[in-house]
Amino acid sequence: MSASLQVGPFALPWSLLVLLLAFLAADQLYTRWARKQGLIVAPHIWLLPLLALVAARLGFVARYADEYLAQPLSIINIRDGGWEPWAALAVVVVYIWWLWLRKQAVFQPLAGAVVLFGAVWLGGNAMVQQLSGSDKALPALQLVALDAKTHALDQLKGKPVVINLWASWCTPCVREMPALREAQQRYPQVHFLWINQQEKPEVALTAARGFGLPEAQVLLDPRNAMTEVAGSRALPTTLFYDANGQLQGMRVGELSTASLNEFMEKIAPAPH
Structure with missing residues (x-):
């Protein structure tokens, strides 16, 4: 389900x-x-x-x-x-x-x-x-980032991972970007990935630059493969994996700084 x-x-x-x-x-x-x-x-x-x-x-x-x-x-x-x-x-x-x-x-x-x-x-x-049909482990997916490098998601074990599914036309996605960017700075021990859903590379690139996202951490998902993994086609959807690559939480919908920090506490110790 x-x-x-x-x-x-x-x-x-x-x-x-x-x-x-x-x-x-x-x-x-x-x-x-x-x-x-x-x-x-x-x-x-x-x-x-x-x-x-x-x-x-x-x-x-x-x-x-x-x-x-x-x-x-x-x-x-x-x-x-x-x-x-x-x-x-x-x-x-x-x-x-x-x-x-x-x-x-x-x-x-x-x-x-x-x-x-x-x-x-x-x-x-x-x-x-x-x-729930959502997988509990990092999926065996290979996606290309905006810097043209390929990332195997199931090889990211070793430190916590946050995966945000987004699109440039999604208003809640736009609203939560500042919270995600701030969290990336507050939690340097966590790997953040923004996976764009089904948009052309040039559209995703323009939006990512506008949000100030690192191109190496923005992946393209032209077939919506990650929405199948998450079990949700709603955007934004954010998945939180621990250092062992196991799913510890998922938020379907917009995140604020506070609600994002609640999820971060599940996968990473509070920063000093």
Whole structure:
């Protein structure tokens, strides 16, 4: 199974679809249970998810405060995928506990909905991980860089590798380039590769020079071979391999400095 569901020109990560499915299942259980007991459904049906989402975002922002304080407006840019599940869980537990202390009748259906949400979310993500068709090792692909040298990707073992799939027409790709370039400077022990998807060499070269990318690290992928490896045709997609060439993380969508650093922590020690 691929890492995302392709619907026309859009690609939806399975993790997001699992989250939506978990919420819908919990919503149905809570609504039916509450109404069966003659309870008013609102405001818990929207207030608890809202508080959990805000807590998850603020928890992540607090974790990478320096990065977000440098660019305060990026705090509201949730497209970077920066969330802290433990912060959301803490808010949910406190909310349910507060209802229990106040002996609110809605406590039972809401607690049941939370348990169902957790079961669907955890089980769904485990199933996606199990069925994922993406390879866990650096692929046996040979691609030509803009400096005309050929690179065998499976020979890059020995130090961590970050592979970014991009195209010049991809607006999110353009937006995340400064974060990737900064990360390359902060993590000199990591090998960064930018693999252009299905564009002509001259187009890729012009774009790479505009972004300030080293030509030796920009590879051409005219047949979209790396999207098959990643299991995602969405751009941008970034893969993070450890020094043993094993995939440790993948981000389908735009990265910010903070969310990129979260992935970097999985494959490389924090720079001093």
